[in-house]
Amino acid sequence: MTLDSLKINAKAVITQVNMETVPLKLIELGFIEGNFVELLHVAPFNDPIYVKVNDSHISIRKDLAKEITIELI
Amino acid sequence: MKNIIKIALVGNPNVGKTSIFNALTGLNQHVGNYPGITVERKSGTFKLNESTSAHIVDLPGTYSINPSSKDEEIALKSLFDSKNNDHPDVVVVVAEVENLKRNLLLFTQIKDLGFPCILAINMADRMELKGISIDVTALEKQLDTKIALISIRKNQGLDQLKQLVLGYNELNTLPFLDLKKVDEAHFELMEKLYANQNPYKVWLHHSQQIPFEGIGSVLGSNYTEKSPSEIKRMQQRETIKRYQFIGEALKSTYVIDTSKATDFRAKLDRVLTHKIFGYVIFFAIMLLVFQAIFEWSGVPMDFIDGTFASLSEWTKSVLPEGKLTELISDGIIPGIGGVVIFIPQIAILFLFVALLEESGYMSRVVFLMDRVMRPFGLSGKSVVPLISGNACAIPAIMSARNIENSKERLITMLVTPFATCSARIPVYVIIISLVIPNENVLGIFSLQALTMAGMYFLGFFMALISAWLMKNVIKAKEKSFFIIEMPSYKLPLFKNVFYTVWEKTKEFVLGAGKIILALSVILWFLGTHGPSETFGQVESIITEKHINDNLSEAQLADEIAGYQLETSYIGKIGQTIQPVFAPLGYDWKVSIAVLTSFAAREVFVGNLATLYNIGSSGEDEDMIIGKMRTQVREDGSPMFTLGTGVSLLLFYAFAMQCISTIAITRKETNSWKWTIVQVVFMTVLAYISAMLAYQIL
Numbered sequence: 001m002t003l004d005s006l007k008i009n010a011k012a013v014i015t016q017v018n019m020e021t022v023p024l025k026l027i028e029l030g031f032i033e034g035n036f037v038e039l040l041h042v043a044p045f046n047d048p049i050y051v052k053v054n055d056s057h058i059s060i061r062k063d064l065a066k067e068i069t070i071e072l073i
Numbered sequence: 074m075k076n077i078i079k080i081a082l083v084g085n086p087n088v089g090k091t092s093i094f095n096a097l098t099g100l101n102q103h104v105g106n107y108p109g110i111t112v113e114r115k116s117g118t119f120k121l122n123e124s125t126s127a128h129i130v131d132l133p134g135t136y137s138i139n140p141s142s143k144d145e146e147i148a149l150k151s152l153f154d155s156k157n158n159d160h161p162d163v164v165v166v167v168a169e170v171e172n173l174k175r176n177l178l179l180f181t182q183i184k185d186l187g188f189p190c191i192l193a194i195n196m197a198d199r200m201e202l203k204g205i206s207i208d209v210t211a212l213e214k215q216l217d218t219k220i221a222l223i224s225i226r227k228n229q230g231l232d233q234l235k236q237l238v239l240g241y242n243e244l245n246t247l248p249f250l251d252l253k254k255v256d257e258a259h260f261e262l263m264e265k266l267y268a269n270q271n272p273y274k275v276w277l278h279h280s281q282q283i284p285f286e287g288i289g290s291v292l293g294s295n296y297t298e299k300s301p302s303e304i305k306r307m308q309q310r311e312t313i314k315r316y317q318f319i320g321e322a323l324k325s326t327y328v329i330d331t332s333k334a335t336d337f338r339a340k341l342d343r344v345l346t347h348k349i350f351g352y353v354i355f356f357a358i359m360l361l362v363f364q365a366i367f368e369w370s371g372v373p374m375d376f377i378d379g380t381f382a383s384l385s386e387w388t389k390s391v392l393p394e395g396k397l398t399e400l401i402s403d404g405i406i407p408g409i410g411g412v413v414i415f416i417p418q419i420a421i422l423f424l425f426v427a428l429l430e431e432s433g434y435m436s437r438v439v440f441l442m443d444r445v446m447r448p449f450g451l452s453g454k455s456v457v458p459l460i461s462g463n464a465c466a467i468p469a470i471m472s473a474r475n476i477e478n479s480k481e482r483l484i485t486m487l488v489t490p491f492a493t494c495s496a497r498i499p500v501y502v503i504i505i506s507l508v509i510p511n512e513n514v515l516g517i518f519s520l521q522a523l524t525m526a527g528m529y530f531l532g533f534f535m536a537l538i539s540a541w542l543m544k545n546v547i548k549a550k551e552k553s554f555f556i557i558e559m560p561s562y563k564l565p566l567f568k569n570v571f572y573t574v575w576e577k578t579k580e581f582v583l584g585a586g587k588i589i590l591a592l593s594v595i596l597w598f599l600g601t602h603g604p605s606e607t608f609g610q611v612e613s614i615i616t617e618k619h620i621n622d623n624l625s626e627a628q629l630a631d632e633i634a635g636y637q638l639e640t641s642y643i644g645k646i647g648q649t650i651q652p653v654f655a656p657l658g659y660d661w662k663v664s665i666a667v668l669t670s671f672a673a674r675e676v677f678v679g680n681l682a683t684l685y686n687i688g689s690s691g692e693d694e695d696m697i698i699g700k701m702r703t704q705v706r707e708d709g710s711p712m713f714t715l716g717t718g719v720s721l722l723l724f725y726a727f728a729m730q731c732i733s734t735i736a737i738t739r740k741e742t743n744s745w746k747w748t749i750v751q752v753v754f755m756t757v758l759a760y761i762s763a764m765l766a767y768q769i770l
Binding site for chain 2: 017019020022023024025026027028029030032033040041043044045046047048050054055056057058059060061064
């Protein structure tokens with residue numbers, strides 16, 4: 001599954017990041033294969049999402065979250 | 074001679090870099106721009122010991138040395154160019170205790186450039202709260218650097234940081250990362266081709282076209298150019314390697330005991346980003362801000378107004394009568410007063426903006442609003458410029474800089490001037506009290522106040538509509554990305570808020586103020602000098618004309634002043650351009666006021682006061698309104714009807730009438746094309762809607 005379909009308060013591990021489409025900044029903020037990610041909040045109208053990754057709290061839009069493959073833990 | 078050590082202060086956004094900068098320099102700081110562009114450059118000096126002082130530059134926050142926005146790109150330039158005036162002797166990398174891992178990424182990058190680096194771990198006072206413990210000595214060893222634990226709130230660690238800066242020569246400058254681990258073949262070849270160069274600089278030179286001196290194009294025939302996607306993959310691998318190294322370094326030196334941590338953030342976030350309460354709270358805060366801008370600023374504004382009026386009177390009574398005295402008392406003093414009067418409103422607005430930014434709340438607003446703004450081609454980050462645009466479009470347009478996507482940034486900058494800036498307030502106040510009856514609807518709502526609120530709504534609404542139009546016209550250069558950090562909540566530091574308010578207010582007074590003052594003086598000159606010979610004899614002509622009319626001295630003086638104005642340069646200009654504004658319902662006096670407003674709207678009221686020769690009684694609003702109410706057209710019908718009033722309101726709501734904003738748009742978009750598009754679009758829209766309003770009503 002991809003990060004955009006993660007449920008609130010669910011945790012997952014990142015298994016793949018599509019480097020063809022995501023900006024380098026996402027990697028630098030800690031969206032790296034093997035890192036844990038937790039969904040904290042979803043904004044009204046279902047987008048963007050607010051996650052905790054790499055000890056950081058980051059908000060991204062769902063279109064970007066679709067490019068990040070995860071596995072539930 | 075004194076020794077000077079040059080320091081660059083570098084760090085991620087939201088780590089309290091500016092608090093450290095403020096604590097070190099105090100008022101010995103200077104906020105300017107980088108040459109040729111409007112990226113803020115903060116520098117300052119402070120004493121290290123008896124014989125040494127430090128010159129420090131606070132670079133804009135960045136997550137990495139690979140810039141993702143314009144600010145970051147410019148900020149990093151001084152690190153890359155050893156001939157740059159800001160090129161540091163030592164770099165202080167500021168990190169925050171809660172986010173040490175991510176902060177250290179930038180630290181390893183900077184250190185690999187070959188700088189002596191000191192790590193300043195900020196917000197050490199939060200360690201206990203978050204259950205964090207750090208083995209500083211062991212971490213210093215792991216990172217091959219010196220560390221200062223800093224808490225600005227508790228005033229700890231700054232002296233230690235100064236000591237470390239003094240001893241910067243002893244710091245090791247060896248790189249962390251062996252780039253061959255990223256791509257062996259490539260970096261081995263690079264090592265051969267650039268034998269004596271720092272390998273990381275060589276890599277940045279190729280991956281980002283950063284022109285380091287001495288690293289020219291020596292790539293031989295045995296080098297095959299890397300494609301952009303290959304380079305990106307290498308950068309990804311490099312980042313992963315760096316994080317592996319950081320993970321190792323922190324493994325035994327940085328421990329979080331989550332059982333001891335209190336999660337204040339989660340509780341607040343649940344409320345502030347709530348689907349309903351989130352918006353309710355946001356609108357309540359906005360309401361408070363507007364209330365503050367209008368209500369709280371009233372007293373100081375009245376005081377300023379009164380002071381300048383009496384100052385003007387006083388100079389007239391003290392100085393000998395003559396042209397010079399008139400210039401001072403009727404040109405320069407009211408001109409300066411016209412600038413100073415805006416200080417309370419601007420200061421209050423920036424106070425709120427600073428509080429919202431400092432506390433971490435602004436990021437939540439961005440998060441809440443992103444989805445709502447997107448259909449209009451804007452981003453959640455556009456909310457900040459659109460809100461601050463209600464004070465002044467100039468800083469608002471500048472604040473669009475942190476929008477990474479170039480299309481969203483451009484649209485935001487183009488529509489921000491529709492927001493009801495504080496310069497429109499005096500115009501609205503006068504016109505509304507002239508044409509809108511002072512009645513209540515439904516018992517409690519004042520019709521005039523509702524109209525005022527409606528004008529704010531109209532500005533915002535028009536910004537959204539125009540944004541939507543532009544979204545469909547402008548082509549996107551890149552895919553839109555939205556990535557924003559949600560910082561932890563913090564109690565704002567008084568010092569930081571104070572400096573922000575101080576700097577922004579100063580910027581307004583010195584920047585926009587110059588133009589307003591210059592215009593007031595020019596207008597005064599044009600109004601008191603005339604082209605024809607009759608101009609000099611106005612007094613005798615009028616006196617003769619009314620010789621049998623038995624006018625009081627004051628009435629006669631008014632008549633003289635009125636005729637004088639009509640025959641002055643400004644009168645001639647007004648009569649020439651009046652046909653252009655005739656379809657909008659303006660006479661030559663209003664036309665003049667509108668025309669001069671094209672430099673800055675705030676001159677409108679003052680100019681009308683001059684034009685309807687209320688001059689001697691000051692700029693008292695009631696006086697101006699009373700005078701204006703009695704104005705009639707040539708056919709004897711009243712001048713300021715509902716039609717004229719609404720026409721003026723719409724014109725001022727939509728027209729681009731601010732030279733400073735035009736200048737800032739030109740600078741920030743770096744394009745005359747978009748600047749002209751903005752001016753023409755806004756002004757045509759203003760003209761058409763004002764004309765329709767006058768013709769229909």
